[in-house]
Amino acid sequence: MSHDNSSPDFLQHHFHDVDQQYETAKLGMWAFILxxxxxxxxxxxxxxxxxxWYPEMFVGANLLLDVNKGLLNTIVxxxxxxxxxxxxxxxxxxxxxxxxxxxxxxxxFAFMFLGIKYLEYSHKFEVGQLPGEYYSYMGPEIAHxxxxxxxxxxxxxxxxxxxxxxxxxxxxxxxxxxxTAKGNLHSKYYTPMEMIGxxxxxxxxxxxxxxxxxxxx
Amino acid sequence: MAENQxxxxxxxxxxxxxxxxxxxxxxxxxxxxxxxxxxxxLGGVLALGMRLELAAPGNDFMSNETxxxxxxxxxxxxxxxxxxxxxxxxxGNMLLPLMLGAKDVAxxxxxxxxxxxxxxxxxFVVYTIIAGGVDTGWTxxxxxxxxxxxxxxxxTMGIFIIGFSSILTGLNFIATIHKMRIPGxxxxxxxxxxxxxxxxxxxxxxxxxxxxxxxxLLILERxxxxxxxxxxxxxxxxLYQHFFWFYSHPAVYIMILPAFGIISEIIPxxxxxxIWGYKFIAFSTLSIAFIGFLVWGHHMFTSGQxxxxxxxxxxxxxxxxxxxxxxxxxxxxTMYKGQVSFTxxxxxxxSFLFLFTIGGLTGIxxxxxxxxxxxxxxxxxxxxFHYVMQGGTIIAxxxxxxxxxxxxxxxxxxxxxxxxxxxxxxxxxxxxxFPQFLLGLRGMPRRYATYDPQYxxxxxYSSFWSGILGLSxxxxxxxxxxxxxxxxxxDPGTNPWGAMTLEWTHTSSPPHPHNFxxxxxxxxxxxxxxxxxxxxxxKK
Numbered sequence: 001m002s003h004d005n006s007s008p009d010f011l012q013h014h015f016h017d018v019d020q021q022y023e024t025a026k027l028g029m030w031a032f033i034l035x036x037x038x039x040x041x042x043x044x045x046x047x048x049x050x051x052x053w054y055p056e057m058f059v060g061a062n063l064l065l066d067v068n069k070g071l072l073n074t075i076v077x078x079x080x081x082x083x084x085x086x087x088x089x090x091x092x093x094x095x096x097x098x099x100x101x102x103x104x105x106x107x108x109f110a111f112m113f114l115g116i117k118y119l120e121y122s123h124k125f126e127v128g129q130l131p132g133e134y135y136s137y138m139g140p141e142i143a144h145x146x147x148x149x150x151x152x153x154x155x156x157x158x159x160x161x162x163x164x165x166x167x168x169x170x171x172x173x174x175x176x177x178x179x180t181a182k183g184n185l186h187s188k189y190y191t192p193m194e195m196i197g198x199x200x201x202x203x204x205x206x207x208x209x210x211x212x213x214x215x216x217x
Numbered sequence: 218m219a220e221n222q223x224x225x226x227x228x229x230x231x232x233x234x235x236x237x238x239x240x241x242x243x244x245x246x247x248x249x250x251x252x253x254x255x256x257x258x259l260g261g262v263l264a265l266g267m268r269l270e271l272a273a274p275g276n277d278f279m280s281n282e283t284x285x286x287x288x289x290x291x292x293x294x295x296x297x298x299x300x301x302x303x304x305x306x307x308x309g310n311m312l313l314p315l316m317l318g319a320k321d322v323a324x325x326x327x328x329x330x331x332x333x334x335x336x337x338x339x340x341f342v343v344y345t346i347i348a349g350g351v352d353t354g355w356t357x358x359x360x361x362x363x364x365x366x367x368x369x370x371x372x373t374m375g376i377f378i379i380g381f382s383s384i385l386t387g388l389n390f391i392a393t394i395h396k397m398r399i400p401g402x403x404x405x406x407x408x409x410x411x412x413x414x415x416x417x418x419x420x421x422x423x424x425x426x427x428x429x430x431x432x433x434l435l436i437l438e439r440x441x442x443x444x445x446x447x448x449x450x451x452x453x454x455x456l457y458q459h460f461f462w463f464y465s466h467p468a469v470y471i472m473i474l475p476a477f478g479i480i481s482e483i484i485p486x487x488x489x490x491x492i493w494g495y496k497f498i499a500f501s502t503l504s505i506a507f508i509g510f511l512v513w514g515h516h517m518f519t520s521g522q523x524x525x526x527x528x529x530x531x532x533x534x535x536x537x538x539x540x541x542x543x544x545x546x547x548x549x550x551t552m553y554k555g556q557v558s559f560t561x562x563x564x565x566x567x568s569f570l571f572l573f574t575i576g577g578l579t580g581i582x583x584x585x586x587x588x589x590x591x592x593x594x595x596x597x598x599x600x601x602f603h604y605v606m607q608g609g610t611i612i613a614x615x616x617x618x619x620x621x622x623x624x625x626x627x628x629x630x631x632x633x634x635x636x637x638x639x640x641x642x643x644x645x646x647x648x649x650x651f652p653q654f655l656l657g658l659r660g661m662p663r664r665y666a667t668y669d670p671q672y673x674x675x676x677x678y679s680s681f682w683s684g685i686l687g688l689s690x691x692x693x694x695x696x697x698x699x700x701x702x703x704x705x706x707x708d709p710g711t712n713p714w715g716a717m718t719l720e721w722t723h724t725s726s727p728p729h730p731h732n733f734x735x736x737x738x739x740x741x742x743x744x745x746x747x748x749x750x751x752x753x754x755x756k757k
Contacts, residue, residue: 013320014319014325014397024323024324024392024396024397027391027395028323028389028392032388034422034423035384035422035423035425036426038423038424039426039427039429040430041427042426042431042460042463043430045460046456049453049456053453054451131437131441131442131443132438132443132445132447132450133442133443133444134442146451147450147451149444150444150445150451153444157433157434157437
């Protein structure tokens, strides 16, 4: 990390220099990532507890999820992580336009992810594979299973919270697109892009755990 | 002196918007203090209401339903709106950057955002009160909390929101402590209050997300019947207790660690002696923070745990005693052969040592499975908890307020009145809560509005002294506020206790809007009373 150490306008008054500001932001961001991991950690614990209580039900109920859509979404989200990294790389290399293009691509991939998720959710709503009390699906493939609504409770809460993160990420990336287009972010100051990038990789990483846990095993 | 015309953060800049939109950590600290004191008052009034009801057997003033609401609100308000945010939010915000020689915390805008998130959460709690209260107890145990018709959702929503404020403050402090220190201020030269805030912040960012998600699950359980905590739908109410205590046990260290930090500042300064066992105190903070995550099961000895988990949780619980004991002995050894002066902050610190030790020792009773089966959900738990939280945290908070009041407000309170109030708090506190240990041992269960006549004498005694306690705290706070009158300004160079941390030696009282006129240069460690002489100065 090499920065110009004069006092540029993006340096906030309470920092000595650009390096201190950058390092502080990075530390704060990683601390925030830790809190995110623990938030989802609680839900992963719930998943593990109920999977160990109802192993057959979990194995049976996951067959009701659409593996193809899940796989497609995994590919979409991993690709969006790649474009996000490329956006940061491009701005470091002073390639403003390329960076902007990559950000827009990331945004569109995120949109695509939510679109596919919407299709999955709406199908589940139609057939009544819903959380808790609202569960009404009684298909033959799960007729012999106990409490399949628990599976869908956990599925909807975890993927729903993840989807919320994708939506928040889209908002942040939209802001990055605006800031980059305006020239507020450039090769000397791109900290927000890197930080939002870290957030975006976390969102991606969580999905990489959710996909096999719900769709595959 | 020309210095009297100098700017300070209280008077510059002026105008209500300069306060509401301030990014200055000192002003944000004061706003936290203001909010905290309001809720402290509210929670205190509820507590006195309970003691009034309990002064004699029978439902004298309240119905059982009202009483359920009162103790729930007392607990939730005191814990989530006062104790957890008060020390880090008010004193931490005020002092941390000053102690580090920094101009501000790492993320000033985030800091202001934490305050407003706290305010938003507080509004939800206030709404809960207006809408008729909530009657589940501050622990919100399922299945009652999912079936109760009271306002569980706004209350838990408020706690969920305040959690974010707590997380963001913790995150901000961690980044500040790591990155905002002046050159030469290495980890072992930090004041111990900073170490305490560091340990607290670590717990805040690692435990609070779990309570946040637990509250979300509880709200969803009520709204959608997701079945996770509902046995009728194949769920498990005990899982709720695990989730809740996985946060709420570490949360008691969020409440007590900053208090330890305050005591570590007050004792060496008012004994004029170098702190004994600096590194021991620093690392015991971190080990308490760590061990605190492994003991949550000791709240659930009667919830149907396996005997094996009971033994393991009981065993680990005793480890907490080691770092805590290390601290207590270090403080006592610091006073040994020091020039102890019985100033109001020191009186609070001495009360803390006495009361917290009782709280800690009775914790050993409760950590033992066999005894806990008998004592669980009795007044013994109530008394233990209050000895640790009020006798510990709130006493330390009051001590800290008195210690740093001349620094942050530029005014000195009446020290005689303050000392008498401290005595009143000490006596009133023991009078209120010591009988509750006996009540608990004799089987009086907690959370009841009425009781058998055999408990009447001790309850009556407890209620009488709670009045003394409440009155003493009220006068102590009024005494502080009364010192703010115009004619009572101190000279900006005042260092009444002769302390040698940066906030005392390198900036005026009250501090400059940007903390220091020029960046401080570190000349000595925080407690080098054996090497340097800093004379107490006290001028009007």
